[in-house]
Amino acid sequence: MIRKAHEKDIDSILLLTKACAKAMIANHIYQWNSHYPTKFAFQNDINRKELYVLEINGKVNGTIVISTYMDAEYESIKWITSNQNNIYIHRLAVHPKYQGNGYAQQLMSYAEQFAIENNYTSIRLDTFSQNKRNQKFYELRGYKRLGDIHFPKQSEFPFHCYELIL
DSSP, rough: EEEEEGGGGHHHHHHHHHHHHHHHHHOOOHHHHHTOHHHHHHHHHTTTTTTEEEEEEEEEEEEEEEOOOOGGGGGGGOOSSOOEEEEEEEEEEEEEGTTTTTTHHHHHHHHHHHHHHHHSSSSEEEEETTOOHHHHHHTOOOOOOOOEOTTTTOSOEEEEEEEOOO
């Protein structure tokens, strides 16, 4: 079940993202760390009513942010569509114990359906340049890679930006 997150979900979301960070680091993917994602970021997402969770057996084991806010880091990207009516995906995560079962696909399908039903022009996101699995995941869904941005507190490596026209 996918639903909007509540404040009481934050601790579960942080446990989930910490488990994901640990699994990525074990695979030499230094995408998430103590600087990101933070409790503050998730609190902000809830305040903006943009944070969703995936419940598996009654427990939060997946999350996604479906936002209309364009971060300043994205301004340098030459997007395919104009910067007026877009959705931005952030912090997509599924607990490592449940990865490989199609839950990330379900979360993305949910976001894409939300965007279509609400007449958005496109969906935009970024993924870590060293995370080949994520790149393939988005490219197989039809997302086009457009350019790179940097988050120095997360990594020396860039993040690739993608867009899907709806």
